[in-house]
Amino acid sequence: MTEAVTHQPGTMPHPDPSTMKRAMVAGIIGHFVEWYDYGVYAYVATMLAAAFYSDSDPTAGLLAVFATFAVAFFARPLGGLFFGSLADRIGRQRCLATVVVLMSVSTFIIGVLPGYASIGVAAPVLLLAARILQGFSAGGEIAGAASFVNEYAPRNKRGLLSSLLPAASATGLLFGAVLLTVLTSSLSEDAMGSWGWRVPFLIALPLGAIGLYLRLKIEDTPLFQALVSAKQADPTPLRSSLSEQFKWIAVAFGATLTYGVGFYTVMSYMPTYLKEVTDFGAGEMFIVTAAVLLAHIVALPLCGALSDRIGRRPVLITASIALVVLTYPAFVLIAEGRNMFVAILAGAVMGALIAGGAAPLFAFMAEMFPTRLRTSSVSIGYNASVMIFGGTAPFISTFLIDKTGSNVAPSFYLVAAAAGAVFTLLFARTGATTHRDVLRQT
Incomplete structure (x- = not known):
């Protein structure tokens, strides 16, 4: 291990600037790869419905595709529990390298699966299995990356630097949208339906190789190294998280609602929504989707930097109230x-x-939990919230539109989620919020 970290008893270990920069790149670009892989599924939902399900009822096929999308989220807590516990015991870096491989391979598999016309009911079953593997990987990614980035970041830049994680997620989706638009405009409708939709999934393999390379080239976080050196790593982090941190896990669950539901309702579901309820052409739909993603990406570092100045809760509460309205x-x-x-x-x-x-x-979330339980605790709270409310958002949105006949029905779901986040944040205070608190709890 290189001598990139300096640490004296009672002080915060600091990485050198070069190491910190490489750590940020590894965490953020790996996150981009994960969420490109994970999100492209929603962009080709209507084509997947035609390829993997009977075409007797297009709405039923689309609902089935989004049900598969939602079911994969039930694997996220399992992946979070497994990789979160592992990251608190053996380190963040090795787990992050593993999950980017798992995500890329499972995404590639979707790209080579035969369709319903070839193997019948086995096609949607295999699609579901691949999505479950994606969900298992995603469950380990978010908490590991959040812990990794925040444990490297200086205190006064944690909000800014960790905001680059959701920015990477949105950029991954934007890359997928651009790629799909290029394919759609370049290929005939028959070609897109038969093989063109597979291309975004096949690209996952080389992207995953890049993410793996970057994550293998960086050592683990200074805080985790200090924990191991002090022989204070918890042998049973899941049990300790649930027994010691249950209140704060519940806070993380509620605080995630705005982003979890908002991301999958507005960013991920938007292309399908526009296609189903508007008369926009393919180019117009791409422009609207790209504008939404770009506004989100640009606003993220601004909001992250603002949270470094005025605090996390004021920014979270204000944004959630504004969404309610x-x-x-x-x-x-x-x-x-x-x-x-x-x-x-x-x-x-x-x-x-x-x-x-x-x-x-x-x-x-990272600041609420001690280093020895951070990844496990974030995994439980965040992934449970996204599993129950976020991953089901495209399905619920499609279902609400179908049952109510109202094209604005998805808004009701997002309003309720944002209101839930406001309620949680108004009645909760964070736990560890400073370096000193984090070190004391370590």
Whole structure:
């Protein structure tokens, strides 16, 4: 191990600037790879419905695709429990290298699966199995990356630097949207339906190799190394997390609602939503989706830096309240489908507000928990929230539109989620919020 970390008893270990920069790149680019792989599924949902399910009822097929999307989220807590516990026992870096391989391979598998016409009911079963593997990987990624980045970041930049994780997620989705738009405009409808949709999944393998290379080239975090040196690593972090940190896990669960539901309702589901409820052409749909993602990406570091100045909770609460007020009118403007620029403005506002619920979140969660239990505790709270409420968002949105006949029905779900986050944050205070507190709890 290189001598990149200096540590004296009673002080915070500090990495040198070069090591910290490489650590940020490894964590953030690896996160981009994970969420490109994970999110591209929603972008080709209608094509997956045609390829993997009977075409007798298009709505039923789309619901089945989103049900598969949602079921994969039930694997996330399992992956979070497994990799979170492992990361608290053997280190963050090795677990992050493992999950990026698992995600890339499972995504590649979707790209080579035969469809319903070839193998019948086995096709959706195999698709579900691949999605479960993706969910298992994603469960280990988010808490590991949040712990990794925050344990390297200096205190006064934690909000800013950890906001780059959701920015990487959104950039991964944007890359997927751009790629799909290029394919759609370059290929005929028959070609896209038969093989073109597979290309984004096949690209996962080389992207995963890049993520693996970067993560293998960086050593573990200074705080974890200090924990191991002091022989204070917890042998049973899951049990200790549930017995010692249950209150704060519940806070992490509630605080995640705005971002968890917002991300999958507005960013991930948006292309399908626009296709189903508006008359926009493919180019217009891409422009609206890209604008929403760009507004989200730009707002993330601004909100993260703001949380470093005024605190995590004020930013999270303000963004969530604003979403409660503005989500319904924004969906009304988008659903009208008459003016692309109005839809861009409405979507961009939601994207920016969701950034306010995302940017401080990972620093907020990481600071609540001691180093020895950090990854396990974040995994439980965050993944359980996303499993129950976030991963089901596209399915629930599609179901609500179908049953109510209202194209703005998805807004009700996001408003309820943001209100739940506000309720949690108003009645909760963070646990460890300073380096001194973190070291004391270590």
